[in-house]
Amino acid sequence: MNKKVDVHHVTRIEGHGNILVNVQSGVIEQVEWQVPEAPRFFEAMVRGRSWADLQTIVSRICGICSISHSLACIKGIESAMRIPVSEQTDKLRLLAHYSEQVQSHVLHVGYLVAPDMLGAKSVIPLVQTHFDVVKTVIQLHRMANSWSDLLTGRTTHPITFKPGGFSKIPSETELRGLRAMLSEAVPDLTSLVDVLVSLAGLLPDFERETEYVALVQPDRYTFYEGSIGSTDMAEATPLTEFESVVNEYVSPQSTAKWARWHRDSYAVGALARYNLNSAYLKPLAKDIARMFDLETRRHNPYFNTLAQVVECAHIVESALELIDELLTAGLRQEIPQVEPQAGEGVGCVEAPRGILFHRYVFDDQGRCTSANMSIPTNQNHGNIQRDMEALLPQIVDRSEEEIRLWLEMLVRAYDPCISCSTHYLHVKFV
Amino acid sequence: MNKPKVAIFDFAGCEGCQLQIVNMEEEILDLISIVRLVEWREGMSEQSEEYDVAIIEGSITRPQDEEKVRQIRERAKTLVALGACATDGGVNKIKNRFDLQEVKQLVYGADSALPHLDSAPTKAVDEVVQVDYKIYGCPIDRREFAHVVRSLVMGKRPEIPNYPVCVECKRKENVCRYEYHEICLGPITRAGCDARCPSFGTWCFGCRGSVDEPNVQAAREVMERYGKKVEDLEDRMLLFSNKQEARG
Ligand code: SF4
Ligand code: SF4
Numbered sequence: 001m002n003k004k005v006d007v008h009h010v011t012r013i014e015g016h017g018n019i020l021v022n023v024q025s026g027v028i029e030q031v032e033w034q035v036p037e038a039p040r041f042f043e044a045m046v047r048g049r050s051w052a053d054l055q056t057i058v059s060r061i062c063g064i065c066s067i068s069h070s071l072a073c074i075k076g077i078e079s080a081m082r083i084p085v086s087e088q089t090d091k092l093r094l095l096a097h098y099s100e101q102v103q104s105h106v107l108h109v110g111y112l113v114a115p116d117m118l119g120a121k122s123v124i125p126l127v128q129t130h131f132d133v134v135k136t137v138i139q140l141h142r143m144a145n146s147w148s149d150l151l152t153g154r155t156t157h158p159i160t161f162k163p164g165g166f167s168k169i170p171s172e173t174e175l176r177g178l179r180a181m182l183s184e185a186v187p188d189l190t191s192l193v194d195v196l197v198s199l200a201g202l203l204p205d206f207e208r209e210t211e212y213v214a215l216v217q218p219d220r221y222t223f224y225e226g227s228i229g230s231t232d233m234a235e236a237t238p239l240t241e242f243e244s245v246v247n248e249y250v251s252p253q254s255t256a257k258w259a260r261w262h263r264d265s266y267a268v269g270a271l272a273r274y275n276l277n278s279a280y281l282k283p284l285a286k287d288i289a290r291m292f293d294l295e296t297r298r299h300n301p302y303f304n305t306l307a308q309v310v311e312c313a314h315i316v317e318s319a320l321e322l323i324d325e326l327l328t329a330g331l332r333q334e335i336p337q338v339e340p341q342a343g344e345g346v347g348c349v350e351a352p353r354g355i356l357f358h359r360y361v362f363d364d365q366g367r368c369t370s371a372n373m374s375i376p377t378n379q380n381h382g383n384i385q386r387d388m389e390a391l392l393p394q395i396v397d398r399s400e401e402e403i404r405l406w407l408e409m410l411v412r413a414y415d416p417c418i419s420c421s422t423h424y425l426h427v428k429f430v
Numbered sequence: 431m432n433k434p435k436v437a438i439f440d441f442a443g444c445e446g447c448q449l450q451i452v453n454m455e456e457e458i459l460d461l462i463s464i465v466r467l468v469e470w471r472e473g474m475s476e477q478s479e480e481y482d483v484a485i486i487e488g489s490i491t492r493p494q495d496e497e498k499v500r501q502i503r504e505r506a507k508t509l510v511a512l513g514a515c516a517t518d519g520g521v522n523k524i525k526n527r528f529d530l531q532e533v534k535q536l537v538y539g540a541d542s543a544l545p546h547l548d549s550a551p552t553k554a555v556d557e558v559v560q561v562d563y564k565i566y567g568c569p570i571d572r573r574e575f576a577h578v579v580r581s582l583v584m585g586k587r588p589e590i591p592n593y594p595v596c597v598e599c600k601r602k603e604n605v606c607r608y609e610y611h612e613i614c615l616g617p618i619t620r621a622g623c624d625a626r627c628p629s630f631g632t633w634c635f636g637c638r639g640s641v642d643e644p645n646v647q648a649a650r651e652v653m654e655r656y657g658k659k660v661e662d663l664e665d666r667m668l669l670f671s672n673k674q675e676a677r678g
Contacts, residue, residue, distance in 0.1 A: 040491070040522060040525075041533050041534070041536075044536045044537055045521070045533075049524075049669075050665070053666065056635050057521055057524070060446070060520070060521045062444050063445045063448075063569065064446075064449060066444070107452065127459060141452075153627070154626065156446040156449055156450065156569045157446060159626065159627050159632060160630050160632070166631075167631035167632040
């Protein structure tokens with residue numbers, strides 16, 4: 001039997017991507033993950049711009065990861081110009097960075113993946129059929145949004161981040177309010193976990209041994225600093241060598257660049273972070289990982305979604321501790337000090353979808369002369385393709401409908417954010 | 431009442447504006463009760479053929495996308511541009527300052543000649559088709575979005591401010607950013623954000639685009655009073671107020 005799947009613009013993902021499948025008399029002729037999103041050329045656009053305006057521009061690479069892009073940029077500037085950063089600034093930034101992970105993970109799990117698991121085409125019919133679940137998701141998402149609002153000035157495209165510090169910090173009273181809001185979110189989180197535990201069995205049972213890459217630090221599950229870890233390597237690699245990790249290349253299937261390191265491809269994101277750092281998860285997060293049986297599913301890409309839920313718990317637990325530390329020390333008003341100077345610097349953080357690298361070079365006026373960025377979704381594209389090649393033979397006897405769903409769900413599991421990489425999703429059976 | 435059919439489309443952008451729609455949380459459920467959402471790639475997998483209101487996010491940067499926008503225009507009774515990328519070209523227009531071949535070469539190297547990496551100068555949506563309404567900002571303001579959709583459903587003209595951010599700063603009693611030796615685009619930028627950036631301790635970088643007839647003389651006077659150069663202002667205007675044509 002011949003099968004053609006042509007998903008032109010896969011829906012419920014950030015950006016545009018296509019899946020193309022062609023099976024002739026049971027033989028797979030073609031299976032392709034394509035990324036046709038319009039390229040946006042940020043690396044070229046920032047040339048000539050002042051250090052002071054850079055964060056404002058590059059945050060627009062991606063609406064969902066704007067806090068991560070801003071932080072990577074600011075860290076790059078700070079390292080290039082040797083700008084000192086206080087402990088308070090680092091803590092407040094980490095707190096803001098956490099809010100983005102939760103915003104993004106809840107959006108992905110609740111609005112984009114849940115419809116697949118509950119057999120709906122979008123979250124809208126779920127309002128009728130699964131009102132409680134939708135309500136919980138909305139509450140968590142709103143919580144994460146107001147958390148970002150408080151620290152960065154708005155939910156998307158942070159305003160307060162400056163090289164050297166903040167243009168405005170929250171008051172201690174506001175931090176206490178945030179603390180209360182986070183504690184109240186824990187029951188919502190656990191009720192969402194209960195629903196997902198009951199649905200986890202519906203996730204495809206598919207494994208492929210993969211190289212996972214994420215930030216690592218000796219004593220914690222890190223998002224904000226560290227060096228580059230790989231499940232294929234015992235030693236970590238310094239951030240300044242990131243180009244030798246991503247080895248970007250242009251694929252004819254894609255306007256986004258692809259990446260490979262020790263194998264044909266590698267994966268980044270929540271499951272990668274889990275695979276490298278799970279020993280340092282906080283207690284509730286550890287429990288949840290156990291409930292999902294994540295340890296035995298560590299090579300199943302569909303479980304990236306559940307790793308995101310584990311991270312939400314870990315982050316809420318970590319953020320509560322962080323707020324206590326900030327309140328105990330007391331908040332000080334600090335004015336960022338920058339003397340523009342020539343230099344080169346790398347900034348790196350974990351975006352919700354995986355490790356993110358920025359490199360900048362500045363002239364002595366502090367104008368950017370060149371930039372290079374490696375974005376998590378791009379690092380995952382090659383791995384999505386390899387997963388599809390491994391998965392399709394296992395499900396080729398199923399109906400077109402089922403093949404389509406499994407492939408779409410696979411792409412969604414990676415939580416691709418293609419506006420970053422440039423844009424994409426649409427499955428095509430040709 | 432027949433609920434108007436609404437569709438949302440995205441072109442080159444960061445999807446931050448669509449995200450603000452999602453971020454309305456419960457309120458989006460209210461809105462959905464007064465309209466029929468027939469197409470939205472990011473949020474649902476259904477698709478439709480005609481729309482009472484088509485909302486477009488993102489800039490137009492490729493010939494094939496111009497064609498798509500024309501099709502959407504033909505099928506839509508009312509067309510709304512959503513966010514700076516769509517209303518003015520947004521940050522994507524910075525690209526137009528450079529030679530396009532060189533830009534592609536820089537990002538893709540030797541592979542830049544591959545046909546799928548094609549890109550044309552960035553256009554705002556109204557540089558391709560007629561736009562009926564604009565929702566400004568990068569990203570858009572959720573309340574303004576709700577206001578525009580509700581107005582359209584009721585057949586009324588949405589009210590969008592056409593005075594500068596400075597007015598909102600005065601109302602909020604913010605200290606002027608020029609007092610901190612900063613270059614702020616507030617004097618020429620369209621209000622409606624409640625002077626968000628100055629209220630968070632920093633300059634306005636003009637994400638809502640300029641008011642219809644900016645008072646250039648007043649802006650000049652501010653610059654003089656604080657000993658700043660017009661070039662500094664223009665340098666910052668390159669972020670969101672690129673009007674220049676492409677060189678590529
Ligand atoms: S206007 Fe700003 S927030 Fe909206 S899509 Fe464009 S870059 Fe993103
Ligand atoms: S103050 Fe200016 S840059 Fe900030 S949100 Fe308002 S218009 Fe945009």
